[in-house]
Amino acid sequence: MYIQIEPESDIPIYSQVSTQVMEGIIRGELAAGEVLPSVRGLASDLGVNMHTINKSYHDLEAKGVITIVPKSGAVISVAPLKGASKEQTDLLSEKLRPTVVEAMVSGMNDDEIHALVDSIMRNVREMK
Amino acid sequence: MEGIILFLSTLIVSVIQVSIPFLVKRTVVFGVTVPMDHTNHAVIKQSKKRYSLITGVLSLGVLTTFLVWSMSTTPTDVQMALMGTILPMIVIVTSLVLYFYFHVKISKLKKEQSWFEGKKQVKISDLNIRAKDEMLPWYVVSLPILLTIGLMAFTAANYNQFPDQIPVHWGADGQPDAYTDKSVLSVFSLPIILLVLQGMFLGIIELTKRSGIKIRPTNNQASKKRQINLRKYTSWLLLLVSLLLTMLFSFLQAMTLYGNMFGDMMIMLVPLIFMFLTLAGAVVFAIKVGKVDSDLDEVVVTGQDDKVEEYDEDRYWIGGMIYFNKQDPSVLVEKRFGIGMTVNFARPMAYMVLVVPILLILLLSFL
Structure with a gap:
């Protein structure tokens, strides 16, 4: 699967990488047990700082999406998708609050906001 | 005979210089990143043709002059060596000047017409690409080192039989023409230099392996193929050169020990064959790498997403030729104008690659 980042975007690169990995899991392109490239490998392929990829992997680990196993590397967690906990x-x-608030204040009604979220979810599932 | 070597090497240097614009990555023109849909721009096409035409005509002139000169006069060895340095230099310097002229020209045009405006610049990476890497594993690349260790053992076993005068330089006819007194160092100098070179090759291959596999969003299949080929054939070429060097050095060492046991013809031919095979390897390398994702590549995949462009990395390339990117952990990256690898000057390791082998060889020759 491909990772695509936009270096000039307002969204930090580490967060773009994390989001793409999570999208890959949702689409089934990344299966449980699969190993992500090493921090150095992915950073050199993308030509970005190693700290950026390191931060992204730790972010994913904190979210329970991957486990960092010594010697093997970053492994996609076996059963991450059993529903979010109360804290999560x-x-x-x-x-989500700031984004929803921004949408509400711009005059979007409830249906439009729901439709927007639906379309994002569809996009994530279908994108190839 | 020297004339033939000089002529052949100048010819090959010229052919490669002339064809470079058509062998480099399609979206980098004279060291300038160009969006995929502008790669067929009239000015770009014209610049590439002019560059090749001028270097081509100049090379022909240089080669003809050389032929006429070497046939009508009987040049001395010194004159020949001088010509052999000057001739390829004329071709290389002129093509460099032309390169900079077109580099500035295309940069200006790109700026004036703002080719990247309204494009989303992205970088992509294939998470599974390292499984498809076809570089030779380290133990295959290390095989010639075993041969060198064998050569050292052979040298040690026959140390007493080595003559009192050890050759340190060989002429164009393959005959030794300079000697030094026998000592442990002078007897072992060939195997040691060989070991240093092989270690250097092994290091370059390992650094290549660790460097990034950079692909483009606008033609990911072709750019992937090109990067995989570049890495694969770099390791093959270095293994070939390493093996050839081992054979040549073993041949010279055996000649020092046993004297002229192979005959004058053989002694003249062996270095020539070595040189010819190395040049042939370099040409095959240039073709294998250069035919994918360049102007020679017939398959053009377009319309993947015309809003998306590859990230414009010109800011990291000084003069379009020298890579300096503090963020990128890669020590070696693909050259922008030429076929092969160049170093990332922002990495301290790059200076090791450039300086250490030279220092080692210098050290050995002064000891």
Whole structure:
């Protein structure tokens, strides 16, 4: 599977990499047990700083998406998708809030916001 | 005989110089990143043709002059060596001047017409690409080192039989023409130099292996193939040169020990064959790497997503030729104008690659 990053984007590169890995898992392109490239390998392939990829892998590990196994590397977790915990839901709500607020204040109604979220989810699942 | 070597090597240098614009990555023109849909721009096509035409005509002139000169006069060895340095230099310097002229020209055009405007510049990477890497493993690349150790054992076993005067330089006819007194160092100098060179090759291959496999979003299949080929054939070429050097050095060492046991003809031919095979290897390397994702590649995949472009990396390339990128952990990257690898000057390791082998060889020759 491909990782695509936009260096000039406002979204930090580490977060772009994390999101792409998670999208790969959702689409089934990355299966449980698969090993991600080494930090140095992915950083050299993309021509970005090793700290950036390191940060991204630790971010993914904190989210429970991958496990960093000494010697093997970053392994996609075996059963990460058993539903979000209470704390995780709270965290997501906190992160989503500014975006939802921005949408509401711009005058979008509930249906439009729901439709937007639906379209993003469709896009994530279908993108190749 | 020297004339033939000089003529052949100048010819090959010229042919490669003339064809470079058509062998490099399609989206880098004279060291300038160009969006995929502008690679067929009239000015770009014209610049490439002019570059090749001028270097081509100049090379022909130089080669003809050389032929006429070497046939009408009887040049001395010194004159021949001088010509052999000057001739390829004329071709290389002129093509460098032309390169910079077109580099500036295309850069200006790109800026004026803002070719990257409205394009989303992205970088991509294939997570599974390292499984498809076809570089030779380290133990295959290390095989010639075993031969060198064998040569050292052979030298040690026959140390007493080596003559009092050890050759240190050989003429164009393959005959030794300079000697030094016998000592452990002088008897072992050939195998030691060989070992240093092989170690250097092994190091370059390992650094290549660790360097990034850089692919483009605008033609990911072709750019992937090119990178895989570049890495694979770099390791093959270095193994070939390493093996050839081992054979040549073993041949010279045996000649020092047993004297002229092979006959004058053989002694003249062996270095020539070595040189010819190395040049042939370099040409095959240039073709194998240069035919994919360049102007020679017939398959053009377009329309993947015309809003997306490869990231414009010109900011990391001084003059379009010298790579300096502090972020990139790669020590070796693909050259922008030429076929092969160049170093990332922002990495301290790059200076090791450039300086250490030279220092070692200098040290050995002064000891």
